[in-house]
Amino acid sequence: MAVFVIWKEGEGLQEPPADIGIVIEGVEVLHELTLVASACALLLGLIYALNLAYPKPLCFTFEHKMSPKVHNLYSKLQSSQ
Template sequence: MELKQLTLAMFVIRKEGEGLKESPEDVGIVIEGVEVLHDLTSVASACALLLGLIYALNLAYPKPLRFTFEVFQKIFMQLDQHKMSPKVQNLFGRLQTSQ
């Protein structure tokens, strides 16, 4: 898929034949088809920076991924936990009881 077609995305580039244990060659973020960050240290830092960019630029989550981003924001990053959608609240409850 071309970058121009992406609304909001993270990308990971690996050398051919390398496994998941090796560090990626590049990790970056694309917003509205434009590569806004690259050469990030890890996928985890890219997730945190992506959430920061969404907040700073006041962007809406893409509809197909809104619950995924809500889980990142409210469960993993623990931001605005008191405003969870019922679907995410249900997942959070199940995660709490499985510990």
């Protein structure tokens, strides 16, 4: 899964991209989107709509509950400020 941005050769980052799109499992599913932010939102919607399985190594990426080890580190960082 990826969001891609294609820039015209020789143009700076100030210019709008030539194309923004989404690729899932090597297949371009959407293209000619206007914003990277909307492409990211659409990618999340596609993941939900297509019921795609989240990769095992990233299964806790969006989890709000911290493990005890992470919570301890977080507490130490907060107390040092």
